[in-house]
Amino acid sequence: MPKPRKRLGGAAGPDNKGPAGKHTKTKNPAGALAAMGNSSPEKTSASKNCGKNLSSYWLMKSEPESRLEKGVDVKFSIEDLKAEPKQTACWDGVRNYQARNFLRAMKLEQEAFFYHSNCKEPGIAGLVKIVKEAYPDHTQFEKNSPYYDPSSKEDNPKWSMVDVQFVRMMKRYITLAELKTHYQAHKTTGGPLKDMALFTRQRLSVQTLTPEEFYFILSLEEKEPS
DNA sequence: GCCAACGTTGGC
DNA sequence: GCCAACGTTGGC
Numbered sequence: 546m547p548k549p550r551k552r553l554g555g556a557a558g559p560d561n562k563g564p565a566g567k568h569t570k571t572k573n574p575a576g577a578l579a580a581m582g583n584s585s586p587e588k589t590s591a592s593k594n595c596g597k598n599l600s601s602y603w604l605m606k607s608e609p610e611s612r613l614e615k616g617v618d619v620k621f622s623i624e625d626l627k628a629e630p631k632q633t634a635c636w637d638g639v640r641n642y643q644a645r646n647f648l649r650a651m652k653l654e655q656e657a658f659f660y661h662s663n664c665k666e667p668g669i670a671g672l673v674k675i676v677k678e679a680y681p682d683h684t685q686f687e688k689n690s691p692y693y694d695p696s697s698k699e700d701n702p703k704w705s706m707v708d709v710q711f712v713r714m715m716k717r718y719i720t721l722a723e724l725k726t727h728y729q730a731h732k733t734t735g736g737p738l739k740d741m742a743l744f745t746r747q748r749l750s751v752q753t754l755t756p757e758e759f760y761f762i763l764s765l766e767e768k769e770p771s
Numbered sequence: 772g773c774c775a776a777c778g779t780t781g782g783c
Numbered sequence: 784g785c786c787a788a789c790g791t792t793g794g795c
Contacts, residue, residue, distance in 0.1 A: 641778075642778090643778095746777095747775095747776065747777080748776065748777060748778075
């Protein structure tokens, strides 16, 4: 299942901060990030980050093909995200504690790969960024939602979601099969994907990526599919 | 549609 | 708190 799909949410629902929406700082175009590779070794000099961004990159799974759950279609592809107002949607439906904790750790402007799961050709379709940090997932209280959780109380919500905004499509679709090929090779060679959660924590719908994993995957865009 | 992996539940 | 039964995820 699903995972997380998202849904409407459109412009961050109710809260769409007026002004905020305005200055859409198109900042860090992921392309720039890709370009930098490891060229700018942030001065690891130290205390710079003071323990701040511990984990800055993410991978979020969603199903791009229609599938009914409790009579509701849980499909949500990256194209669906692009079609939302402001190309933004809330990432609802996460019902796994580890995945939820990752959602709660996400910070504004951090980037995530949008992964297509449970479909013909699973893989990474594009990049999104966090535009609203964790807040209660309203679907846990909706009896008709596939994600309804009767054990969760309004005064102490169990599940959280974030809002994500489309950044860009990958220059080419990076398939699971291709990632797996690298993962297997890296297990032997000690390469960047050797511990990738997609393979080591296979059922987790929201996962962290190390910078090494993130930039290695971005570098694949420039190469021929292996 | 099959089924392996793995998270959750609940009896004890 | 152990662990078997059960349910879900998600590739194939």
